[in-house]
Amino acid sequence: MKPSFIRKFSYIVLLIGVACGLVDCSVISPSSYDSQCDKLITELQSDTDALLVKLASLADQINSLSGKDDPVSVAEISGAVRAASFQENVASYDKIKIVLDSLKVRVDALGNPNTAKLDDAIQRINNTLFGPESLMSAHESQGYLDTPTLVRFQAILDAEFANLLGIELAG
Numbered sequence: 001m002k003p004s005f006i007r008k009f010s011y012i013v014l015l016i017g018v019a020c021g022l023v024d025c026s027v028i029s030p031s032s033y034d035s036q037c038d039k040l041i042t043e044l045q046s047d048t049d050a051l052l053v054k055l056a057s058l059a060d061q062i063n064s065l066s067g068k069d070d071p072v073s074v075a076e077i078s079g080a081v082r083a084a085s086f087q088e089n090v091a092s093y094d095k096i097k098i099v100l101d102s103l104k105v106r107v108d109a110l111g112n113p114n115t116a117k118l119d120d121a122i123q124r125i126n127n128t129l130f131g132p133e134s135l136m137s138a139h140e141s142q143g144y145l146d147t148p149t150l151v152r153f154q155a156i157l158d159a160e161f162a163n164l165l166g167i168e169l170a171g
Contacts, residue, residue: 033171034110037118040103041168045161047099048129051092052154055139058084059147084144086136093129093136100126114171121164128156 061080065073082088100122107118130136135153139145145153 033169034106034112037103037106037110037168040099040106041161041164044096044099044103044125047092047096048157048161051089051096052150052157054092055084055089055145056147056150056154059145059150062144063147081144086140086143089139096129100129112171114167117167118164121160121167125157125160125164128153128160 058080062077062084065077065080068074068077104119104122104126107115107122128134135145135157138149138153142149
């Protein structure tokens with residue numbers, strides 16, 4: 001009778017050990033996916049796209065009215081140029097910068113195996129948006145951005161966001 005009891009006890013101890021090991025592994029090795037990072041990336045891309053779409057719409061409006069000298073067209077061009085100006089869009093750039101900085105802090109705090117890759121991807125987006133030859137720099141120096149400039153930055157940013165999401169989701 002004792003061998004049966006010892007065998008059952010051994011199985012129970014073994015099962016408890018395996019269960020504890022599984023629980024312990026899940027605590028030590030969490031998934032590197034973070035839903036808050038995902039939300040920040042989505043917010044960052046959405047805010048950036050909203051700015052680019054707004055500026056592209058205004059650039060198209062300015063372009064379509066260009067050369068017209070009737071009072072209504074002149075007033076519409078003036079309003080579109082004002083709305084497309086850097087000064088009128090500083091708040092959008094500020095919001096994008098805040099989300100970008102929040103994302104960087106979050107990624108660094110998580111310290112997952114992809115942190116270096118995520119940091120590089122975030123830095124590329126930061127440079128494209130805020131660096132010396134960035135969207136913001138072009139906008140500030142030109143007053144408002146023309147359609148070809150916006151299309152070029154949109155293509156670059158789309159590729160950079162796709163890269164960032166790919167790294168984050170592969171985590």
